Amino acid sequence: MRPRADAARNAARLIAAARDAFLAGGDKVPLERIxxxxxxxxxxxYRHFPGRDHLAEAVYRSELDELIAGVPELISKTSALEALQIWLSRYSQLIFTKRAMHDALRDTLMSREASTSVTWKRIDGALASFISAGSVDGSIRDDVRSDDLAVVLSGVVAAASFSADIEQLRRLLAIVATGVRRSTTD
Structure with missing residues (x-):
């Protein structure tokens, strides 16, 4: 059953307000203020988001939705490897700007297994699109699997969460992208 139009608008306004509040004041902004x-x-x-972690996850997912929606356009404009590199850079920006929500997101994405699997399946699906296109255009190695790339991505994101250096996160993700590049000797 679809939510009523006013309920959907309220949820969208709450997500937008939370996004701005979390960026400005961290994940400790009172929910009443949001x-x-x-x-x-x-x-x-509270009807829409029973707790802070649910709200933080909704903010993250709405931005991830936008990022994933752009995958086909990226692939259509450049090689799959270049598209993957652009997407990873955008993903790094999304993760970096969510540092203020780190505690709430970490607790949410690590503790609620069903929720985590949905999020990572969506990321895995986006990565699979790049890999599939890369097998067609020859820019990505044949032995790369999307689930392996998702695991590496999650490890890089987890490690980078301890640093306030977005350039380090970008460098790490560039190393990942370089690792999937098809060798010119193949």
């Missing part, structure tokens, strides 16, 4: 910014009552916030 509800006020969104123009709804605290009860409405």
């Amino acid at each position: 509800a006020t910014i969104a123009g709804v009552g605290i009860g409405t916030l």
Whole structure:
């Protein structure tokens, strides 16, 4: 059953308000403040998002949705490897800007297994698109699997979460992209 239009608008406003609040004040911004910014009552916030972790995850997922939606366009404009490199750079920016929500996201994505699997399946699907296109255009090695790349990506993101250096995260992801490049001697 689809949510009512006003309920969907309220959820979208809450996600937008939370995104801005988390970026400005970290993950400790009072939920009451987020509800006020969104123009709804605290009860409405809790109806949509039973806790801070649910709200942080919704913010992350909405931005991930936008990032994943752009995969086909990226692939259509350049080689699969170059598209993957651009996507990884954008993903690094998404992860870096979520540092303020790190505690809430870590707890959410690491503790709720079903939720985590949905998120990583979506990321795996995006990575599979790059790999599939790379097998066609010859820019990505044949032995690369999307699930392996997703595991490496999660490890890089976890390691980089201890650093405030986005350039380090970008360098690490560039190393990952270089590792999947098809050798010119193949």
